[in-house]
Amino acid sequence: MKIWALAATLAFAWLANPAAAAGDPAAGQAKAAVCAACHGADGKAIQPSYPNLAGQHAAYIAKQLTDYRDGNRVNALMSGQAANLTDEDIQDLAAYYAAMPKHENIAAEENLTLGEDIYRGGITSAGIAACGACHGPAGEGNPYAAWPVISGQDAQYTSDQLKYFRSEERANDPNAMMRGVAKRMTDAEIDAVSNYIAGLHATAE
Structure with missing residues (x-):
């Protein structure tokens, strides 16, 4: 499938499911305490092998957490963390991190x-x-x-x-x-x- 055609398909699917971005950031903050151990209290990962979550799109975070929970994406740590999340938990967490200001970074000159x-x-x-x-x-x-x-x-x-x-x-x-x-x-x-x-x-x- 052409990239533009897939983009249109995915965009339509997102628009058909407005709950994909309907989480409560305040509720997400209360649920994110355990997440901070790896992703930082400000959404900046504590080590470079973990992702920064601050400012990430809510729809993307929700998809990844759902995939971890449902076994479509597997990681020894994250699969366990997501196993008991409800759909509401996932949307709240996604909304919380999406509302954070994104962190900047610095590229090396080498390559x-x-x-x-x-x-x-x-x-x-x-x-x-x-x-x-x-x-x-x-x-x-x-x-x-x-x-x-x-x-x-x-x-x-x-x-x-x-x-x-x-x-x-x-x-x-x-x-x-x-x-x-x-x-x-x-x-x-x-x-x-x-x-x-x-x-x-x-x-x-």
Whole structure:
């Protein structure tokens, strides 16, 4: 399926389910105490292998928590944490983190040019489209399609997720979109674009 067609399909599905963003941030705050141990009280992860959640789209957070709960995404820690969450809990947590101000990050200089080339222009030789085609020029994603905010995310987390998609250890991407991309990327390309994404806020102006 073409990227634009999938985006339209996902957007329609989101609009048909307005509860996807109907959580209560205040209720989510009370439920998020245990989450802070890994994701920080301010939504900034305590180590680079964990995701920053502050400012992430509610629809995306809700999808990931639901996938962890239902076994569509597996992680030894998160699967256990999500196992007993109700749909209401998930929506409240998603609303809480979505309402937080997003954190910025800094990219290293080492492979920044390669990372920018991949993000903005794709990898023509491998038939890979620009990352910005779905995630936007500033990495802000698409809340209606539940595509995540990725700018400012720690490079290690982004790199890990791309490699999990490549190995199919992670397989909860609609229509295998991310798996199809990651399978055609080398470690060096993944690490470079992950580094660029970490500091994208500073380069998208």
